[in-house]
Amino acid sequence: MSSLDRVKAGEFLSATLDMDSVFVGGEWQLQSGVSFQLRSRGVLIIEPNVISRFTKSIIVSAGVHGDETGPIELLQQLSGEILKGLFEPAHRLLFIIAHPEATLAHTRFIAENMNRLFAHRNEPNNIDRKIANTLQQEVDHFYQGSDIADVQDGVSRWHLDLHSAIRDSAHYTFAVSPYSAYPTRSNALFAFLEQAEVEAVLLSRADSPTFSWYSASKYGAQALTMELGRVAKLGENDLERLSAFDCALRVLLQHEEQPYSWQGSKLIVYKVTRTITKLSDDFNFNFPASQANFTFFEQGCLLGQDQDKQYFSLEGGEAVVFPNPNVALGQRACLLVQQAAVTAEGQIKVV
Numbered sequence: 001m002s003s004l005d006r007v008k009a010g011e012f013l014s015a016t017l018d019m020d021s022v023f024v025g026g027e028w029q030l031q032s033g034v035s036f037q038l039r040s041r042g043v044l045i046i047e048p049n050v051i052s053r054f055t056k057s058i059i060v061s062a063g064v065h066g067d068e069t070g071p072i073e074l075l076q077q078l079s080g081e082i083l084k085g086l087f088e089p090a091h092r093l094l095f096i097i098a099h100p101e102a103t104l105a106h107t108r109f110i111a112e113n114m115n116r117l118f119a120h121r122n123e124p125n126n127i128d129r130k131i132a133n134t135l136q137q138e139v140d141h142f143y144q145g146s147d148i149a150d151v152q153d154g155v156s157r158w159h160l161d162l163h164s165a166i167r168d169s170a171h172y173t174f175a176v177s178p179y180s181a182y183p184t185r186s187n188a189l190f191a192f193l194e195q196a197e198v199e200a201v202l203l204s205r206a207d208s209p210t211f212s213w214y215s216a217s218k219y220g221a222q223a224l225t226m227e228l229g230r231v232a233k234l235g236e237n238d239l240e241r242l243s244a245f246d247c248a249l250r251v252l253l254q255h256e257e258q259p260y261s262w263q264g265s266k267l268i269v270y271k272v273t274r275t276i277t278k279l280s281d282d283f284n285f286n287f288p289a290s291q292a293n294f295t296f297f298e299q300g301c302l303l304g305q306d307q308d309k310q311y312f313s314l315e316g317g318e319a320v321v322f323p324n325p326n327v328a329l330g331q332r333a334c335l336l337v338q339q340a341a342v343t344a345e346g347q348i349k350v351v
């Protein structure tokens with residue numbers, strides 16, 4: 001069976017990972033009117049029968065880091081049901097299995113961290129850069145086709161970029177809301193997080209070179225990097241623990257209008273106080289590399305050093321997220337966060 005026929009039969013993941021088959025794209029439609037366009041390896045557009053002013057354009061991407069496979073499995077399940085006509089979306093969808101080479105190699109990336117390659121188009125001199133460039137073009141193409149719903153109260157474009165965390169975490173699921181000059185923190189987005197039982201959200205306050213930032217900063221998308229559990233091998237993920245997320249995603253995709261609103265209850269909100277960048281090979285932390293995400297440090301603790309620079313936790317204390325002393329020079333070694341309160345539309349409340 002050709003890789004295109006395998007996608008048509010619902011096997012989006014295995015067809016994407018089959019590097020022995022030459023990629024063949026194509027367009028087709030189900031009897032229900034749901035149509036598909038396989039644009040490049042791992043890039044699938046799905047369009048509903050009817051486009052109305054309520055139609056959102058929603059990107060769901062997984063595998064930007066090749067070894068973060070739980071979300072890839074979720075995306076395979078959902079795309080399989082849509083491709084077989086068992087689940088009918090109400091919105092335009094762009095499903096992406098982002099980095100098949102890294103997934104096959106069971107690694108985060110091949111030459112460099114692809115989730116740091118979305119600040120601009122890259123010189124295409126390695127596989128990660130080539131894929132990042134392709135994904136930028138695919139996002140441009142997809143959102144530029146979303147003009148009908150463009151202006152409907154600013155929430156017509158969404159991008160959920162699904163990841164899983166490398167280390168232990170005080171929050172099993174959490175999300176990073178990238179900085180954008182556009183209003184990308186709608187009540188609808190917070191309601192979705194609540195519905196998905198995501199435990200926490202981090203509000204970034206500066207530009208970052210990530211995939212979700214690309215959609216938020218360039219297209220005003222309601223965009224999130226979502227951390228869904230822990231890294232595990234394909235086939236070994238405990239998807240049961242992600243069932244609330246899976247249900248909320250299905251509701252988001254299936255209903256023209258969100259059937260729930262933000263209650264402002266359980267979701268813990270953090271603001272990013274600082275991004276610590278690795279400046280030299282002498283960079284290190286004063287805690288083990290395996291330190292759990294959201295470990296809290298009281299004010300004045302020495303968190304790490306980089307040559308003659310020392311990093312102390314700020315007034316009110318700070319919690320550390322994604323600590324990684326082994327990143328490339330000039331890249332983020334960790335985020336530091338503090339709990340924050342938000343008003344409607346995700347604005348940080350100043351207290």
Ligand SMILES: O=C(O)CCC(=O)N[C@@H](CCC(=O)O)C(=O)O
Nearest residue numbers: 115163165166167176210225322
């Ligand atoms: O667990 C970790 O240390 C990394 C998990 C991960 O890949 N996180 C993303 C977050 C992106 C963002 O800040 O929006 C990343 O580091 O790329």
Ligand SMILES: [Zn+2]
Nearest residue numbers: 065068163164
């Ligand atoms: Zn990741």
